[in-house]
Every structure is written in C-alpha cells, then in structure tokens.
Amino acid sequence: MSKFFDRFLKYFFVFLSSVIIIGFLFFTIRNYIMPEVTVTKSLENSLLIKKDYFTGRVVSRETVEVKADRKLYISEINVKNSQIVEPGTKIISLDMSRQELNVDTEASEMQNQIKSYEIEKLNLKKQLDSGEASLKKSLEAYEKAKEDYENTSYLYENGVVAKDELNGKSDIMEDCRKDYESEVSIYTSETEIYKMNLNRIDEEIEILQTRLHEKTNENSENKITVDKSGAYFLADKVYIDYITDKKVMEEGETVLRYSICNTNADLYMEAFLGRDVYDDIFSNKYSLYFWKNDEKKKESVMVQSVRAFPDHNELIFALRDELKENVYISDSVKFMAQSEESYECVIDKTAVVPIGDLKANNTCYVYTVLTEESILGEINYLKQGEYKILAVGESTVAIEPTQNTKERIDKNSLIVNYASSVLENDMRVRVIN
Amino acid sequence: MKKNGMTRYVIPSFLGVAVLYLVPFIIAQRYVIFPSGSAFTEIFSNMGFIISIKNTIIFICIFIPLAVIFGFVTAFATEYLNLGFWVQAAIVLPITVPASSVSGFFKEMASSKALENVNGLLVVGIIFLWSCIGYTYIIFLISLKNRDKSIEEAAYLDGAGAFRTMFSIMLPLHSEAIVLAAIVSTYNSLKIFRVTYAVFGEYPNYRMFMIQNFLHLKLKELNMQTLMAGADILLAFVFILLFLILKLEQKHKRKMSL
Amino acid sequence: MKKVLIKVFSVFIVIIFLSPIVYTISHSFMDEYQLKNNEMEMVPEIFNLQQYYEISVEKNEYFKLYTNSALITAGVMVGQVVVSVGAAYYLAVKKSRFSNILFLVYTFFMLLPLQITLIPNVLLYNAVERYIGIKLFNTHLAVILPGIFNTLGVFFLKQFFESIPQSYYEIANIDGASNFDILLHVVLPYSKNAIAALCLLIFIENWNLIEQPLIFLNDMSKMPVSIYLNTLYESSRDIFYAACVLFMFPVIYVFTKIREKLKTMVLKN
Secondary structure (H helix, E strand, O other): OHHHHHHHHHHHHHHHHHHHHHHHHHHHHHHHHOOEEEEEOOEEEEEEEEEEEEEEEEEEOOOEEEEOOOOEEEEEEOOOOOOEEOOOOEEEEEOOOOOOOOOOHHHHHHHHHHHHHHHHHHHHHHHHHHHHHHHHHHHHHHHHHHHHHHHHHHHHHOOOOOHHHHHHHHHHHHHHHHHHHHHHHHHHHHHHHHHHHHHHHHHHHHHHHHHHHHHHHHHHOOOOOOOOOOEEEOOOOEEEEEEOOOOEEOOOOEEEEEEEOOOOOOEEEEEEEEHHHHHHHHOOOOEEEEEEOOOOOOEEOOEEEEEEOOOEEEEEEEOOHHHHOOOOOOOEEEEEEEEEEEEEEEEEHHHEEEOOOOOOOOEEEEEEEEEEEEOOEEEEEEEEEEEEEEEEOOOEEEEEEOOOOOOOOOOOOEEEEOOOOOOOOOOEEEEOO | OOOOOOHHHHHHHHHHHHHHHHHHHHHHOHHHHOOOOHHHHHHHHOHHHHHHHHHHHHHHHHHHHHHHHHHHHHHHHHHHHOOOHHHHHHHHHHHHOOOOOOHHHHHHHHHOHHHOOOOHHHHHHHHHHHHHHHHHHHHHHHHHHOOOHHHHHHHHHOOOOHHHHHHHHHHHHOHHHHHHHHHHHHHHHOOHHHHHHHHHOOOOOHHHOOHHHHHHHHHHHOOHHHHHHHHHHHHHHHHHHHHHHHHHHHHHHHHHHO | OHHHHHHHHHHHHHHHHHHHHHHHHHHOOOOHHHHHOOOOOOOOOOOOOHHHHHHHHHOOOHHHHHHHHHHHHHHHHHHHHHHHHHHHHHHHHOOOHHHHHHHHHHHHHHHOOHHHHHHHHHHHHHHHHHHHOOOOOOOHHHHHHHHHOOOHHHHHHHHHHHOOOHHHHHHHHHOOOOHHHHHHHHHHHHOHHHHHHHHHHHHHHHHOOOHHHHHHOOOHHHOOHHHHHHHHHHHOOOOHHHHHHHHHHHHHHHHHHOHHHHHHHHHHO
C-alpha cells in the first residue's frame, strides 16, 4: 500500500515537473509563436455601394401548350425543363401496353348515336316492309276474289251456278277490294311516315357526322401523335419551357409547353428571387443592369412586372429590340442591382469572417484587438464579436451588432484585417503594421 | 586554536545585520523620541492599534496553548497508540505547505454559508493550528521518544492511575519540550500575517486585525511616528519574552545541574 | 475494539490535516465549469488536465513569477548559508563578551516579527536612494538582501556547531590547520545535515515570502508567486488551483525526499 502510494507520488511529481518544464519552454518561446495580425479601422456613416447579383433566363412569349387529349400512361420522360431539344429528339414515350386505343369518348358516343339511328332506320324499313307485305297479301286476296268472281260470273252465264253464289262471290270481291283499298291507304300513310322519319334520322346522322368530322380535325393538330413504339417527338428545334413529371396524365392536363427556337420570337427575360432577397434588393433606390455570361458590357434594364408566388417572386424584364438580336432563347443572363446607401458601420470585406456566404442577413465574426496590462507588459488579445451583415459592397461590408455581441465597434477600435477562421476569442496576438 | 583571525568570518554577517537592521532601527528611534512621547499617546488613541493589540493578545492567549496542547496530545497518541506513518506525515506536511497554495480551500471555507457568523479570529486560529501543530508535534514526539520509560513503569507499579501518571510525572518530565513548543508556537504566531493575507487579503475584517496587519499598513504609508511607536511596543514585548526565556533557561540549567 | 477506534481516530486526524491539500490538488484537475460554482466539492466531475495545459501553454506568465520566486529563494539560500556559516563559526568557537552580546542581539532579531525588521530596511533603502542615488525599491535585490542577513541561520548553525566535540578541534589544531582549514575540512563535513536542514528551512521560509514583496516590490511582474496567487484567485480562477499545486510542489517534493534524513537528525539532537 505504501509502495503503491510512493509510486503514484512519483508519477505525480514527474507530471508536475514536466508541466513546469513545458511552462518554462512555452514562456520563452511565447513571443515567437503568437499569431500576427494587422489592424484596420472602421468607417462610420460611410456610403456603401451595394451590389446584388442574381441570374435569370431569356424566354419566349410564344409558347405552345400540349394537353393530354385522353388519359395517358407515360413510360419515359426524356427531356428536362429549360432544355433545348433538336428536332426529332424523343420527348416522351407512352406506355403502349396500358394505353387505350384511340377512342375519343365524345366521338365514339356520336358514332354510337349514328349506329343507333341506322338501326332505327332499319327497324322502320322493316316495319314498312311488313306493311308492304300485308298490302301485297290483301292485293292477292282481292285479285283472287276478283278472279273467283269472274270465274263464277262465267259459270252463271252458262247457267252453272246460281245467282246467290255469284252475289256471294261479288260480295267477297267487294270485301277484298275494300280491304285492299284500306290497305293501300294505310300503306301510303305508312310510307309517308317512314319517309318523314327517314329524313329526320338522316338529318340527325348528318349533323353527328359533321360534328365528328370537326372534332377529328380539331384534335389532329395537338394530338400526341406517337409512332408504333409510343415515342412522341416534335419536328422543330424547341425550348422546353415545361414538361410534366407525372407518369399518369388525366385528360386535359398539360403535358408539355415549348417555344420554337427562332430569333423572331418575342423574347423577354425572367428571374426568380426569394421573397426576402427581393425585398432586400428592391426596397431601396436601385439601378438594374444585366449582361450575358461572357460579355463585359452591362446594359440597363427595367423590371416589367412581378408575379408573387408563395415563397418566391417571378420578375419579368422587357428586352429592348436592339438587344434581342444578341440573345438567344434559354440563355442565362446575369443581373446586378446596384444601390447606394449610407451605413453606420462599414468595414473592409477582408476583416469579416462570415458564417456561410458573404451576403446580406448572414452573420459574421469580426475581431477587435484589445490591450491588457499583464505582468509581462502589454498583451494584445482578440475579442470576437458577432455581427449581422447588412449589405455587401465592392470591397467593404456594412455590419451591425447582433444581440449576442456586447462590444460595439466605434471609429477607434482596432479591427483585425485579413481575418480567418484560425482566430479565436481571447487569443493573444502580436500586432504588426 | 588560533582565535585571532576569527573575526573575519563574522564580518559579513555583522556588517549586514548592522547596516540592514541595527543602525537604521536606532536611527529611526528619533521619530519616537523627538516628538517627546506624543507618539505614544497618539498611537494609543489610534483605534486600530487598540483593536489590533486586543486581537493579538486574545489570539496568543487562546491559540498558543491550544497549539501546544494539540501537539502534545497527537504526539502522545502517536506514541502510545502507535498511530502509523500516515498520521505523522499528515500532521507534519502542513508546515511545509505555503499558505498561499491552500488559501483556495480556506477562502472557500471562510466564505461558505456555514461560517458566516463565526468570528474571523477563530478561522484564522484554526488555520494557524493547522499549519503549526506540526512543529509542536515534532518537538513532543522527539521528547517522547527520548524519554525514560522506567519512571513511568515505576509509577504504574506503584499504583498510580493513568491520569495521575500523566499529570504529575510526564508533564514535568517534558517541561523542556513544552517550553520549546511554546517558543516555537509564539514564533509562528508572529507569522500569522501570511495566513491572514493569503485568505483575507491586506485589509481583513476588524476581528482578525492583528498587530502585524496594523504595522504593515502603517509601513506602507510610511507613517513613521505611529510605526516606530508600534514597533517599539512590540519590541518591548519581545524583549520581555526573551528575558523570560533566558531566565527560564538559567533556572532550568540550575535545576538540572542539581 | 480498541484497534478499530485507533484506526478511526487516525483516519480522522489524517483527513483533517490533509483535506486542504487534497482539496487543492483535486481542484486542479477540475474544469472551468465546475470551478464556477463556489461550493466545496472534493471530487472533480471530469478528470482533466485543462488547467495544467492552460497554465503551461497559454497563460504562462505564471512562469515568469515562478522564476521570480525561484530567484529570490535561491539567492537568499546561497547568501544566507555562506554568511551564516561564517558567523556561526565565529560565535561557536570564540567565546568572548562581544560574541555573547552579538549572539543575544541575533536571537533578539530572530524573534522579532517581520514587520519590525522591515522598518529599518525600508529606511535604509530610502536613505540609499536619497544620498547615493541607487534605487533599491522594486528590485529583487531589495528582497534578497534582508533575507541573506536573516539571523535564523546564525542561530541555528551556532547551536549545531557548538555540539561538535572539542576533540575534533584538538586534533585539527595538532595537525596545524588554520581556521579556514578547520572550517572547510572539519566543521562543514560534520554539519552537512545541519546545513541541509537549514537550507530546507530557508527554502520553506522564502518560497512562502509574503511581507517583503508587498513592501518592496510594486510591479506585479516582479512579485513572487505567493503574492500572485492572491490576485490569481480573483482574476483567473480557472488556473488558480493548478498554480497552487505547482507552487506547492517543490516544497513537498523536497520534504518527502529528506524526510528520513530530517528525522534522524532531529532525533540525534
């Protein structure tokens, strides 16, 4: 037990002596290992030229919208939004196995209607024919009765039959003749009615047929015409404005929206901005410029209209005619909104260590150098302050303290220039000029 | 033995002591003498001085005997109950520890809620005991180890009870050690300033304000009259003490040689 | 039963006496958070060496003060031993009226509280500054000089030198040795232990110096650690305990090393 303690004590003493040695070592070399910083001062109430950049695209106003004319089952979507496709490129493929045949319900209804009319016509004809048949039968009966009378009358003349019989036969003949005549009148009126119905039905059929023809003509332009394998493609070079992403399309839904790529199209520019970014840029006085990617010259531009969506705003910019020559549909363009504003506290961009991107409304750290008297003389150390970036300029940044920061930067505080994330709060530094 | 050239060995020490201590002190007496005694009245009317003297006397009267007694008790216990090495180490170690190092513990203790109403002098006294029992302990331990056991055994055989043995026989036997322990404790009690400073700072509570604090503050402001007056009073006290010790030693020598 | 009581009693004593030291050591391993609440806790929640790291790597001005303490202590130790050996030799060997009076004076000064002995020092320094022009205040020398001529060493060594049997002297005399030779070859080797003990006492005394620096030194950078610990408690308590432990360390270390020697030496006395 005592030996254990002695050993423990020895280790503890060795530990303490090593701490002392390390301490002395660091004490002698401390001046050489302190990080060096340069300092700068802040500018108060200075103007900041705030530049905000965002991107947009050139789009055309002439767009063609293709809707589904029936329920579609899509197996493959081969293009993306904002893509330019060459003529003949497959756009979508339909799943032919599940796809119903070209049955237009309205048209098929019409056709069914026509069919039923035809059937009605047949029925009517049958009716007429049966009327005709009975007429013929009564005619035959009369003819027979007449022949019978004539035979009987010959016989009477030759003194074979009695007058009674001849009268009887003549009565029969008379009956048959009346029968036949009524039949004839019935048949005539029936024919009339039949003719009327027939006309009527024919008229209806004609109406339906014209309508059917119209319909077919109407749909033939935007109908998804697919080839045998179910692929759908267009015959022009187009810019896909919108392509659906659903695999099952109901009738009437937009499948595709495209613009044909030619310079005669009515072009304009659009950009999407988040709500807060939009408010930030456009709430002050600003001037707006745009340029294409590789061009240096900036052209000024005005906002034509703004459409608000729940989480972003869509801005539409008008393109002046002379500029339309230089841009092509679906080109991406860069915008810059420049505004000048006076801020209370402006410091160099290099003095700021941003959390995230260096843009407005993010927070950043700024380090001030404070001096403290210690037993070794003056020691400079850093104090870290958290600030909110108000605006970003060319080479300067406007900041304001957040509520976490107790220190305020005034025009006399020394701020570390070329700050990096190596710096920490309370770190001791050496200041060089 | 050649005793002539001996002087040279003492020259540096003597010079140093003279220049650093003796001469200035004697010269400084003029601050006390020339105002012709008003310095003394002045100092006695200084409330701080009175308080500090009172505190110091209370402290000495209570805690020096306590230090001696506790030292004796623990040495006695160690010897008779054969307490092990750990106990000895534990009691002796505090005398080496610098007062500043353990001031953390005592500061926490002094500022804790349990000791809020306790007299500050008691706290200082406890700290004093903690750091000084080691000395008296060693003294008594040595004395106990070197004692003559036969007398005790004789007394025990004669039928004397434990208490009687202790009081009548042991204490007189170790009287030398007791005196030495008292002297050492007094010497250490004069160092109480360190403890007070380490735990309570330069301006302690008035209850703990002892004469050293008083002198220290006066020295800082170089108020020579009060300072020298106080110093002279203390000097007189030490002088008396020294005188007593010498007398005791002489008496002891005479007693021993009988 | 008696044994159990004894054990309990000894444990009790050990706990009482060692608790401040153990408390300091255990606190030196605590991290900053635990130090912030001012309660008395004995055991660190998380054992970490943060304090030691900080004090040695980051906030290591402590070591300048450590050097100060070491400098003062070493200076006083060396000086006092050298001076005291000579004086004790003289006082032990030469028995004249003068030496007796001198010894009395020395004893007298030894018993004086520090504040009183500091007064003549201050006056002297003032006078030196005024007449000779050397500024002694705020230098380490101002603290070391009185320490060197502290009379404790003379007192201690004189008692010891007196216990050297006369026969040694006789033999040396017969051999025709000079006083210096006697000192060097007879007295010193004999009193190695005593001198070591004196060194230990001086070390303990001066490592713990508080009154003199308070009076003589003004700059914090010149102070020894014993004073600095007081300000450290207020200013940066997060390294205070490690500083305390590092400060205690040499004293305890030396003490454990020569504990045995001391015991035998004291017993012999």
